[in-house]
Amino acid sequence: MVTSDDVRSHTAIHILKGAVVQVLGMGAKWSASAYSQGIHGGLAVQFDRKPTEEEMQRIEEAANQKIREDTPTEVHELARSDAEALWGEDIYDLFPLSAELKFVKVFNIPGWNVNTCGKQHCERTGEVSGIKISKWRYRANKKLLEMSFDVTGINGSG
Numbered sequence: 001m002v003t004s005d006d007v008r009s010h011t012a013i014h015i016l017k018g019a020v021v022q023v024l025g026m027g028a029k030w031s032a033s034a035y036s037q038g039i040h041g042g043l044a045v046q047f048d049r050k051p052t053e054e055e056m057q058r059i060e061e062a063a064n065q066k067i068r069e070d071t072p073t074e075v076h077e078l079a080r081s082d083a084e085a086l087w088g089e090d091i092y093d094l095f096p097l098s099a100e101l102k103f104v105k106v107f108n109i110p111g112w113n114v115n116t117c118g119k120q121h122c123e124r125t126g127e128v129s130g131i132k133i134s135k136w137r138y139r140a141n142k143k144l145l146e147m148s149f150d151v152t153g154i155n156g157s158g
């Protein structure tokens, strides 16, 4: 299956986010911003201290481990109240969803990351191929951990 770089790098945001929470804990569960284009992507999460180099390495390793597991991903379309009942505030980010929205699309990597998201995603984590964190910095004044990454590997050639 051929998946576009845009879809791979966007899906990688969800995988990286799951890895961030696994290594840094629930204190890092609020995303402040995210973007992706081509093979490049970025994610910023709220966090109360600067992570160590070792923690950042573990985050990259955990993300790549989840990719190697080739986990099937899920998309659910359901009433917002049902989504909240199932997953609570974990489906949300710091940037708010329109209050009028009564139905939501939820992207779920079971046991790893769940988030309201209407974009296109890989059907399995393995399609992402790999994640390399190219740059990260901690902005103490804003309590933000900012990460830039590239998805690695080429479709079909592993």
Ligand SMILES: [Zn+2]
Pocket: 010, 011, 014, 107, 117, 118, 119, 120, 121
């Ligand atoms: Zn998404």
